Amino acid sequence: SIDTGGEEKAVSYGKLLLATGASPNKPAELDDPRVVYLRSTSDYRRLRSLVHEGVRAVVAGGGYVGSEIAAALVGNGARTTMVYREAKLLSQMFPSSIVERVEDSFHSAGVELRSAFEIGEIVAENDHVSVVGASGEAVDGDVVVVGFGVHPNIDLAEAAGLTVDGGVVVDSEMRTSAPDVFAAGDLVVFDDPLFGRRRVEHVDHAENSGETAGKNMAGSSENYEYTPMFWSDLFDDGYEAIGSLDGHAETIETWNEDGKAAVVWYLRDAAPIGVLLWNTWDSVGKAKQAIADVKSGKLAVDDLRTVITPG
Structure with missing residues (x-):
């Protein structure tokens, strides 16, 4: 049944698709328009209306979403600060060689990085909003964007x-x-x-x-035999990836001559669990085939570094 403004109505179906997606993880139900959990188009529109040259923006969370948002905010003139619990930005995803490059690019763009920041709460005052750390330290802003991941609905x-x-x-x-x-x-x-x-x-x-x-x-009988990929752009750098990017896993790294592009294979128990194509394009298909070949025994793990040329 569905709720039609206080009244439930039953709807029959032959086939039904559940596409309820996911919702942002929220530290608290803080009803303030200056605290944004970026998930929907309306969230984006609200954030866009709050951001202008010189506005103070705080991004709570230093993961996939937080890093993308911070790069976009500073690119639109916001004085941007990131607060996150990790010691290094995106160290939960990338090896140290790439983490250093990411931090350099964020610093160069003017993003203030507050690492090892245990977030305690978000407080909304009359003239500002604050992200307060567990130690009591507060980072003030005009808008706070929260990137704490999502949970399935x-x-x-x-x-x-x-x-x-x-x-x-x-x-x-x-x-x-x-x-x-x-x-x-x-x-x-x-x-x-x-x-x-x-x-x-x-x-x-x-x-x-x-x-x-x-x-x-609609009547077909197709199997979902697909490995999804994901991607992101961070200032002048970008990447495509598949699988799990675990910053604590063993890695095999291959870099091009100018040190700007890389292919990073992530391993667990001597088997690939993911691959990062850093500034390396049109190679997702090769990466998938290589992992399939390792699984079938056609390719040795040590030979992964020769499969894709970075760049």
Whole structure:
């Protein structure tokens, strides 16, 4: 049933798609327009209306989303400060060789970096908002953007009795434990052909899983045999990647001659779990094939450094 302004109405279906996505993790329900959890178009529009030359912006969180937002804010004239708990920016994702380059580019762009900052709370005052650390230190701004990750919206699936395990579990055709109910996007747990059962939060996965689910709801019988990729641009640098970028994992790095482009393979138990293509383009297909070849025994792990030329 659906809520139509205080009144529930039952809607019947033959096939149903769950595409409820994910919601931002929030440290507190702070009802202040100057605190933005960037997820929807309306979130973006509100943030854009608050940002102008000289405005003080604080980004809480130093991960994938936080780093992208900080780069965009300073590019639009905001005096931008990042606060995050890690000792180095994006060290949870990148090896030290790339972390150094990232920090240099953020410093050069004018972003103030506050590392090892344990965030305690966000406080809204009359003339400013503050991110307060566990030690009591406060960083003031005119706007705060929170990037603490997201969680899948699985309440409806749980209420319907569908199988849930960190997300809505689907089979190879994107079908849930209910035969006529399909799911796609950020909320699904699926079997990746290269990396096994996982949940992925990125537009590439949402588009491709949604396409497969839609076709199967319309009568096809296609398997979702796809490994999603993701990407980002940070000032003059950019990357594409697949799998898990674990900054604590063993890595195999290959750099080009000018030291601006790299291919980084992430390993766990002597097997690839992800690859970072740093300033290296049009190589995702090669990376996927190489990982498949390692899994099948056609390629040795040590030979990964020769598969893709950086740049």
